[in-house]
Amino acid sequence: MSSLIAEKTEARPNPRQEEVAKARGVSLKMRRAVKLLRGLAGLVTLALIWELAPRLGLVDSYFIPPLHIVVQEWWSMAVDGELWKHIRASLVRSGIGFGLAICLAIPLGAAIAWYRPVREFITPVLETFRNTAALALLPVFMLLLGIGETSKIAIVLYACFFPILLSTITGVATVDPQLLRSAKVLGLSPIATFRKVVFPAAIPTIFTGVRISGAAAILVLIAAEMIGATAGLGFLINYTQYNFLIPKMYAAIITTSILGLAVNYGLVALERRFSRWRPV
């Protein structure tokens, strides 16, 4: 088994040789299929532990039922439509909050970054807000907006807003000055410079914030739904726990994991689509 050091320092053709040969160096030990297979094996191991630990009596099978019972429960919930109702409720809330955050934070962040005094005035304030846990403000949101949909969307919006805003500010403010100089030499207007140079250059940094927010959107919503909601995955988890519907509770938890994974992979794919020009 090769260590990290052996893996990263393995002999390979240098870029010039690759250029001459019109080919790219490969390592035979690092094939895609092998990587996928290993990843799959990891997941199967996790599933086996979950299945076997309760069966062998290592953990209490009432509180942690074997995996197949949870999967059966999940399946029956999926078939009778109960699961979809909750998924839809959660997705609509986090989707709206996340979408609003993107639409508001990116233009606002770009505007803040553009003017140095504004940037320097507002950045400490924004850092304070970002480091105030969204859930700590949930009572405030509920006081102001009630316990309906609005307060839940608002808290998702809050949680998603600051990472995107701050990454946009950083992305725009740290654009390569050399690129700006070449835009200036070409006599580009400020608007054209922003559209053609600054914004495309900032996209990778902005995406970091968008990915953090995507994860936060699900995370915060689940917690918010545990308090004062009648539908949604967070509500489902809390409700089933109160009523000792343990397999159902795990089914709901697994669903949130799958949802989180899907959102993350979706955003990674989108990011790749937007940054095909970057070296891999």
Added chain:
Amino acid sequence: MSSRIELSHVGQTFWVRGDDDKQLREFVALDDLNLDVAAGEFLTVVGPSGCGKSTILDLVAGLAKPSGGRLTIDGKPITGPGLDRSVVFQQYTLLPWRTAAANVEFALEAKGGMTKKQRAEQARDYLDLVGLSEFANRYPHELSGGMKQRVAIARSLSYEPEVLLMDEPFGALDAQTRERLQEELIGIWRRTGTTVIFITHDIDEAVFLGQRVAVMSARPGRIKEVIAIDLDRDPSGDTDVRASRDFATCRHHIWSLLRQQHHSTDDTEALTQELTHV
């Protein structure tokens, strides 16, 4: 398609903070600098590092305003950047998210007044001029350093400026690529007739490229001497000009000018040190 550039009594000072004493003070980058560049001329500027070579280029490009003096292009004062001048920087300033062709088109978009198709055609023509038509659809990270710089040159020439300003454009390239690009640049200059101001710290490069070489002195930056280079350049490039006797003479002359300066600064430093010791 060329312009005359005049710099008279140009001075440039910056605010700096000392590394040791943290004191705010003025730093004189250029002082009373005079330089005339004829229309269509290829002028190289050589000098010790930190002497203000790049500052001259920034001023002519209109990226910065001088603290004093006058800069004119064809008799008109330079007030800001313009499409009559273009700059090739040492760092390859290509937009990494655009292909080679799209990077050239970027300059044409800035110029305006062309359809998308015309831009694409012109970009292709200029990539062809620098010998990169096969690499039109590659992104900058898929190109070697020399290729990137050729794309930058193609971009700078694409909108047909009257003056081409080059700030150590071949500084980061390996020796062989550099020589090849120098020869290509001479060829392009002959074909386009553009005025070229080329900054370098490499004496060989300055002598090889320039019709005249302006030698600068450091702190404050001034033109020490302008030397006319009269070499018998063979357009076919079959003879090695660098090996000729004339080349060696010019090279040595500039070398001694820079050397002298080096020694004189050493001397003053030694002197001030002595003074502080006393």
